[in-house]
Amino acid sequence: MSTITARLKLVTLDWLTLLMILLTMAGLGVSGYLMWGYTVPGATLSCGASSGCETVKNSIYANLAGIPLPLLGLVSYAALLVLLALQGQPVIRGRGWVPYVALSIFGVSLAGVLYSAYLTYIELFVIDAICRWCVASAIIMVAIFVLSVFNLRNNQSYYTER
Numbered sequence: 001m002s003t004i005t006a007r008l009k010l011v012t013l014d015w016l017t018l019l020m021i022l023l024t025m026a027g028l029g030v031s032g033y034l035m036w037g038y039t040v041p042g043a044t045l046s047c048g049a050s051s052g053c054e055t056v057k058n059s060i061y062a063n064l065a066g067i068p069l070p071l072l073g074l075v076s077y078a079a080l081l082v083l084l085a086l087q088g089q090p091v092i093r094g095r096g097w098v099p100y101v102a103l104s105i106f107g108v109s110l111a112g113v114l115y116s117a118y119l120t121y122i123e124l125f126v127i128d129a130i131c132r133w134c135v136a137s138a139i140i141m142v143a144i145f146v147l148s149v150f151n152l153r154n155n156q157s158y159y160t161e162r
Contacts, residue, residue, distance in 0.1 A: 016154065017084055020105070020147050024080045027140040031073030034133050038068045047132050055129035061122050069119070073137055076112050080105060080144065087155070102148075102155035109145040116141050 037045035038057060047053030056062065062069060087101045116138035123130055 014154075016147055016151055017087060020144055020151065021081065021084050023140050023144050023147070024077050024084060027077040027137060027144070028074065028081070030133055030137045030140065031070050031077055034070035034137070035068065035074060037133075038062065038070050045131070045133060052123075052129040053131040053133060056123055056127055056131040056134060059127050059129075061119070061127065072115075076108060076141075079108050083108065087151075098155045099152075102152045106145075106148045106152045109141060109148045112141040113138075113145045 034045070037043045037053070045053035045057060064072065083101055083105045087098060087105070119134065120138055123134065
């Protein structure tokens with residue numbers, strides 16, 4: 001067995017985990033772009049024909065206790081990426097921690113979906129403006145959440161059947 005093959009076998013990832021990793025990386029990209037728009041002086045978010053992104057960015061709802069909301073998105077997506085990477089590690093699998101990691105992924109994505117739903121409500125009915133990038137982040141989080149349900153189901157039975 002070559003060293004490359006041996007190294008590749010150190011981490012066990014299935015297609016579901018890989019898809020969630022790709023979505024999480026997309027979420028990091030969207031949140032990173034939003035963070036750039038929020039923190040760089042004079043930066044204008046590209047939002048197509050509407051000015052919804054700037055309206056949302058300049059609203060009183062753009063921060064939570066002084067923390068820009070895109071930073072919360074970055075932290076959430078980074079936490080998901082770490083958890084997804086941990087899920088495939090042999091030490092996690094060997095100690096039977098996979099169900100707990102899967103439950104953590106489910107919990108973080110559920111919190112993200114609930115908060116995104118609240119923020120989308122604020123956009124639609126309070127601010128009366130839609131930020132396409134914010135909606136993209138919400139859709140990505142919903143997709144991760146849906147996949148995390150299957151991931152949780154798959155990994156809860158991982159050790160109960162053995």
